[in-house]
Amino acid sequence: MGEAAEKLAAGDRFSSAKVSIETQLAVERFLYRQAEILDEKRWDEWLTLFAEDGHYWMPVSEDQEDGEGVPNIFWENLDMMTMRIRRNNHPQAHSQAPENRLCHVVSNVIVESEDPNGDVVVRSRFHCAEYLRYDIRNFTGKYRHYLKKTAEGYRIALQRVDLVNREGPYEYVIQWWL
Amino acid sequence: MTWSESEIAALVEPDRVHRKAYVDPEIFDLEMERIFERLWIYIGHESQVKNPGDYYLARVGRQPMMMTRDWNGEINVLYNRCPHRGAQICSARKGNAGKLFRCSYHAWMFELDGRLESVPGAKGYEGTRFDMSSPDFHIRKAPRADNYRGFWFASLAEDGPDLKTHLGRAGLALDQLVDRSPDGEIEVVGDCFHMIQQSNWKLFLENQIDASHPGATHESTGAAARSVENEMKKDGKQPPMSYGFLSDFVRHGIDGWDKFGTTGLPQGHCTLEGYMGLRPDDPDTNEYVERMYASYGEEKAEEILGVDLHHVLLYPCNSVQPPLQQLRTIRPIGPDRTLSEIWHFRLKGAPEAIYQRSLAYYYLVNSPSTMVNADDLFNWWKCQHGLESNAIEWVSFHRNAGQDTEEGGIMYSAPSSMSELPMRSMMHAWRDYMTANGAGA
Incomplete structure (x- = not known):
């Protein structure tokens, strides 16, 4: 198990840390900015949100503690994310014709823990509408981010995304991260 | 309309199929009655x-x-x-x-x-x-x-060939899933993925053994994987073997898939030869082969590992990928709607790295975020809409038609071809099941 997955597994996902207003605001701004980057498809910026060994993770079940070595809906590092960006933007990516659009609302932001070095674990909820093939489908679920504090601001060591409908069936493939 | 048997039979010609086989609701009901509620259908492991x-x-x-x-x-x-x-x-x-x-x-x-x-x-x-x-x-x-x-199957008909007879030679797919375990035992990994295909069930089967589609359909994924592989190598990093599963799509180009032969069996089952080279000379593979030798003896182990099949279709509901321990089942819901269950198995007694390799394939090709099936599902959806049109009444399966060869009841694709033999073969079986010929099947 990687260090980031261990961190989330060891944390209490019902706890709430007494953080400063500044920390709360900085964390919220980070989450909102990530959602905006995704909705606006600013892919170069998307990649800078993650730590070098960071992962985006969507498990198949709530009790899963690690993305390594088990089936997942998403389990992607920077190499895989780069591949996905290039593939979806390739001229022959016919499943992106028409191009899909995402629109997120992120809320219920609770900082779960804050380390002395400023790293935080934060929970939130999201709702995301996807416009695809002239039709809308909806995704909703919870985020759990392990954010590392760096000189340039927070970087995602691990983002866990638990969909409410994780068992599916899915009407179509999820082509972008949610 | 109510379809007579001769009208159904007329939907299938030696080298083409009428579009109504894919879009007509009454044909769909008859398929449920005469194929899915009669033949052996996969239940689960x-x-x-x-x-x-x-x-x-x-x-x-x-x-x-x-x-x-x-x-x-x-x-x-x-x-x-x-x-x-x-x-x-x-x-x-x-x-x-x-x-x-x-x-x-x-x-x-x-x-x-x-x-x-x-x-x-x-x-x-x-x-x-x-x-x-x-x-x-x-x-x-x-x-x-x-x-x-x-692997459990059910037939909702009182009579007909037994399961072993129905599977015939295609049972090899299931033998392979089990025999590739050094312990001779497998188990399902977690739950399956559930995906809806907004298309007719036959489009899925036809796609599975269609060697002429990967270079075209999956070009974007292949190109993206290859560019990441190249950059990693330039940075002195070793790209994971699984990225090669994707860059293969561009490595062979659009026309380079004629090396991989296909077969068609009388029951509608089909095979497509493997192309992924899953036996590299690396320590994990070598340890796996050693364990296979220890369990089966060298000769038998080589016989098991020497079978190189990319897909085996068990008509009408399964697509099996034996070397990567994946099995897909389709459950038709309507003429333009099909549920697929995608299963993955663990080979007991095999090194963890061998499991990881097939797990990576399961993720890249079969997960709900797959960059590969995203293109397939989209194409099938487009086909379904296109086939609603009566502008052209026929679906063309002309490639290498008339050049298939037969030996011992098995049809073989013409050498060095991307023959549409499997599609022809399946539809001929379909016609037989749907008409009097199939009444006893």
């Missing part, structure tokens, strides 16, 4: 119901079925319907019923093999035609259920 009381739901044609394990350790395939007023017995996709099934509506109790155990208010049935011992008041069993090496 025995490891999905390990303990007494375990159940797992599976749709067969239009029928809601379930696989259960009873207290004798036996597996049963039952209709998921209470004989009293029709309520589903189980509503969760899977679970454990405990000692008995209890209908949630009026608490009729059933043994795990479907026999009625008790009814409340039994006195009220005195003097009526209700009879505890009559099968009319038991959860109905599938007319026939059987397994091939732990």
